[in-house]
Amino acid sequence: MAKVYTDRGRKWEMLNSWWIIFTFLPIGMTSYIAFFYAGTKVKNKRWRIYGLVYLAIFLLAFIPTYTEFEAMIFLALWIVPIIHAFKIRPAYLVQLDVLKANEKLYLDQEVSKLRREAEAKFGKTQKPPQPKSEARANQQEASAAPMTPPIQPLFSNDQGIRKININLASEKEIAAIPEVGIILAKKAVVKREELGGFQSFEQFAQIMGLKEHTLEKMKQRLIFSETDHTDTHIHSGRVIDY
Structure with missing residues (x-):
């Protein structure tokens, strides 16, 4: 059978x-x-x-x-x-x-790729206008908590290339990056939770163990925020490898 x-x-x-x-x-x-x-x-x-x-x-x-x-x-x-x-x-x-x-996710991935190509071609990123009421609410929240540290951005645009913060992005957002896909995205999220975040692209490359040509393409798409290392003793002595 x-x-x-x-x-x-x-x-x-x-x-x-x-x-x-x-x-x-x-x-x-x-x-x-x-x-x-x-x-x-x-x-x-x-x-x-x-x-x-x-x-x-x-x-x-x-x-x-x-x-x-x-x-x-x-x-x-x-x-x-x-x-x-x-x-x-x-x-x-x-x-x-x-x-x-993950058929819908792959479709969204293709649409995102076409959008990035269009943004790179025309030299700017189109963003929807923010409603006045929402802008006013954001301003009030900012004035009410002036001591709150700045939030690390999830996305950034550098020379027409849309970059994603690997330490803040969701599994779906990571999977939308070219050369990644849902399987590698799941692995990245698991490793990120185990380590408390990636400190640099070099650490990310070493832990993920990807091929060199894949890493070269991903390097242009990733940014790394500062991570909280207060609980690093929890992970000491563990070997993270596949």
């Missing part, structure tokens, strides 16, 4: 594994379609590259061969994409489950 990898049940997983059928057609001539589909469905670039590799092998199979040995090699390679497809199936189902569960 097939193993279940998500909470959606075996029936849902079987229905969403139909693309594996492409790998069973004669001499694997449509195996590349299976990997193109899986990679496109869950936005996995590596699987689409696998599709290109299998497409190249399929095209080579139609080049006239002069030896029976070469023909046998191509027939033997037919089994490779079948095994490969079943190997990536668990990861595909889990990623599809997460994608379906």
